[in-house]
Amino acid sequence: MKKILFIFALWVSKLVLLLGKILKKQGSMISGKVATNIQKDFVKYFSNIDYSKTIFVTGTNGKSTTTNLIAHTIKSANKKVATNTEGANMMSGIATTLIKNCNLFGKFNKEYLILEIDERSLRAIHKVLPAANLCISNLQKDQVQRNGDPDFIYRMFADTINKDMTLFVNNEEPRSRSLEDYAGKVIYYSMERNEKTYEKNDFYTVTLPCPKCNHKIQYDYYNIENIGKFKCTNCSYESVENPNVLITDINYEEKTFKCENDKYTVTYINPFYIYNYALCIAICKQFGIGYSDIQKGFNSFINPADRREIYKYGDKIIHYLRIKQENPETLQNALDTLARDKQEKAVFMGLYEIKDFPPAYTNTFYFFDCNFKPVVESNVEQYVVFSKTVCYDCANRMIYDGAPIEKIKIFDIEDDFATIFEPLNEIKTNNIYIITGMKPYNKIKKFFKDGDKNE
Template structure:
């Protein structure tokens, strides 16, 4: 009875939310319902755990979940997925309540859930999926996650031989989960025009098996690429089961198993999302690589390399990154460095304010190689935002950038930001900052300022 009360309560809240804003995602109903029945998720009926997959990891889980769901639906499959909700237990409860009957029965071909890597053991406890795709385990949100090895231990707590794991072949921590089961599918990305190397001064992860140094042949994205442990020989597979090949960023195409795909978004880190999604769709849901091709033509997810603002005579290319995370920052730096035209580069990193106490840890920038950018014809650098602007400037100085080329403004004021951009001789402007700041800048232009 407790389950039914929780279910009906969730459905009532979902109904009210739908009246206020149809299609709006929220985990509120699941959060409230779990207070009525804390074990609510395990009480839903009609879920075949062999048809459930969790998609987790530091980067790429949202994009991969969206793409997998899109491919399956385009191929006629019925899918329950938390695309609108959150990736914690309340988010799962919300979507299950939405999609179930009044008695809690669900009917779907597949259940595809994005899941937060830290809290996944709590979700698995009530929903023991037999399939899981792991994108990567990287440094990220140290206030919440500590270090990647902490998350690694969280995931190992429920791994078992029954699970089918879809593992990133070129990320050492992720691939090492192979030891828990014989049911493993590896996916990867071959070397492409934006693969790069970093010298010995930059850190790599310790081998997850013997804790000695891991060497990378090169990086396809930061901290990901073909690797070998210098001590025990643990390494990436020479030929993963699924691999993105023949990447052509100019024409936005790639191949998998000799099938040619249009590239919806030409970001290097998205290639792993494509590879993993295709592996999962074929082996988990029976949708062949060939049958997945048309779905890539209609996939909508996030922006491409950059969004563009036009302000007076300036073209501002906004590059969205995930702050606290070196991987997306390195990709952005590489893209800017590849433009050899004169440019101004604006960095607006912020204090992290997920929850109190706020902090300004900027370790992630020291994992990244700024040298190619520093050597790529930058007229000047503009470091803004309260507090963090000084750390940003110091990171540039440590890379050898002359302090005379760096302007620092300890402010978040949009007008001040534009005034500094106006002073640049070049019209070629690159911008890295929070989405909130970018949206304010966009609104500032739209209002005719």
């Protein structure tokens, strides 16, 4: 009876998928929603899925980029891959991916299944789709109104991981790395100290308790915020000395690095991306994909999840960086991008209230977790902060790291971009950076596109 219901749900969802194409509706999980509404455990009944070649990618940051990179690289090795490139990473999105890659009777037609998985959905999805490979990018505080504390997600991960699973973890991220205790096999990926590595020891420096004994974790250095070579001040827990994959000889200018004496050339490069490449190499080596195929994939990779855009507005060049605005790492990555540009610049920052779902919330602690000082020291002509809720908090955080008060303009408004961007008429530099969350993206894009047409 359940199999008959599955076939019915599959046919209805495939019809929905076809209608969506005809009507040019690009919803990434509508057909999956229809199917899972008909049959809650719909995903469980697909056949011909090789779970040893099923790879889940989850974690706080980098899920979409890493999933897209792994899938693209394995495809470049002439393997047949199904993946949720659109980032629809909950049950209905996973169902849609499978619907697109099976016949009328639910027989999966690809060799590899590579899926981005929402952290809170991992346990439920793994129950019906028992992947043998789990990649965790990192586990940080994120979406506090939904996830609460990272330890809540940690416990859900721990309940999912089992001894039949191969776990791929970042050797420099203490929390997710400690999940090694629950897996049958663990692959560690890492990057060596490099020119972007930094140390912290100031008033705002925070750490985390050791996941194994609850004493203080001490970092020798950081490659990304809260990710770097570490050791517990009490027990023996620390970064392993000989990880399975180690990225060395990083050259940011030439966009190259080495791994086991193989030299890779890449399109995107910063510490965040290097960890993504390291994980991708670890996966590829696990499945016997060699250097030439990996390099071919890296050469041709275009990240559909990239959130950076450049506009021309009069004589100004606008670098627009959209961030998730729900954890400090994405904001720090954007700030690091600004700091690396030593030319004179103006910085606009708009952090809004988050209204993804109830309860809406406003926070500033993510900004206080970040290191703003390198931006202050990178030749900034003008700072502009705008928000109905946290503009003054953001301005104070800038001041605490040395931004001169006279260089800061504050607008306690949102969406009135004619007013917010009026300082562009007075700013002398043509090098402009804007950092916002996702909410104002379409309106800001329209403002600059329309303005450019009027020039």
